Amino acid sequence: MGNDSENLIEIHGLKYSRGPRAIFDGLELVIKRGEITALMGPSGTGKTTLLRLITRQLIPEEGVIYVGGVDISMLNQAELYQMRQRFGMLFQNGALLTDLNVFENVAFPLREHTKLSIRLIRHIVLTKLHAVGLRGAADMMPAQLSGGMARRVALARAMVMDPEILIYDEPFVGLDPISLGVIVRLVRRLNDALGITSIVVSHDVEEIATVADRSFLLSEGKVAASGSPDELSIASSEVVRQFMHGMADGPVAFHFDAPGYEEQLLGRDIE
């Protein structure tokens, strides 16, 4: 796989377990350069775990993950940090540094990795804050921000180093309709304007359909289906139909494994 391949990230034969439970069992997945790729699936299918594997916050038990043609499990710490400068990641809760104000949070990667002048750092930070509509909040502390504002600041911080890949972990959770619309538009606009590759983890089917170029539905440790959101919505697979149409019961059971209801109520299971 070459550096200029249209496949930016390739995952082959990925296996990863948490305790006795297999999260991924031979996962195969390709993320194409310049696209917005959605990773969807029921809760507990390992979407966030997959992001952590792609960024090598976790190490797979088996299989390989190539980012830009490089097997990331082979990198030493210095090379890994070099690689991570190509990533920007928006955490689910924003993960802003609580002892720094908004401006300093966004400036943090620049101060750590560059020797730019104070004037230039100020210019870049204000540009990024302007892009997410929060230039006026530069002096506020994270504790003073709403959930939506915190996520936009985190987005400004994630893109301040002009990354090649932007990763969004559940960016739409818990947002009011206005903030949600703002974030959805930002995801699309940033991807197109900056020419980057975006990976969005979400189970918000409607919102993701408006921005994703390609979606992967994860289930039972593998890719259950992939394609455009439209293709997924008419897929014949029961798992896909259950997820896309929000049906309570189906292949993904509503009830967690348990003894018989009647037996348990009558106490027979403890006799």
Add this chain to the structure above:
Amino acid sequence: MNKVFRDLRNNLVEFLRTFGAFQLFFLRLLKYSPRILVTRPGLVIKQVHNTGAQSLVIIMICGLFVGAVLALQAYSNMSKFNAEDWTGVAAAFALVKELGPVMTALLFAGRAGTALTSEIGLMKATDQLSAMEMMAVNPVPRVLVPRFLGGVFAMPFLAAIFSAVGMFGAHLMGVELFQVDVGSFWQQIQLTVEVSDINEGIIKSIVFGVAASLIAVWEGYNTVPTAEGVGRATTRTVVITAITILVFDFMITAVLL
């Protein structure tokens, strides 16, 4: 019986594993410390200020009363032998060699140590440390080392302040209340307390500073990232630091006597 031995063995293995990891963690902090001191002194100074300022008031209040109590006890016992002039000496020895460093370290663990643990633990629980990793910033030198060094540097100053305020408390009690001659009170101290006694206090406060800061930072960094986990880690910081300080105090005293 087999189960008892198996549990004992598992606990021993777990203890040795944790202890080994703790030592490696300490070496990692030491490895990055010189670089941070040279390239990012501002981060360390900020933490010296944070931990020092956090503990200063409680250290001064406790120092005052500990010094006063020491003088009270010393006077009531010395006066039986007409040796009231030695009130100050008894207080000075106890403060400089033992209670200054030990009490300061215990108070530091309760005030600044718990704050360090909970701060780092909450940073972990809210993904701030992961976010740093993702920004290609190693949290060990950026977050942990300045906090560790801040505690190490603050402790000898805090112990010195504790002892100084304690001596003031002893003076108030012995000279002002019990009317011990002020000249005798201070002259006996000057004649009896030697530089080696002060050095013992300084050595102890440095060792305790390393131990208390290291335990606080370790517990924070290894917190289970939940509200309950942060609470447990904070409690462990106080308990483990207190035990460690008292054990080290005995060992250092035994060696230096």
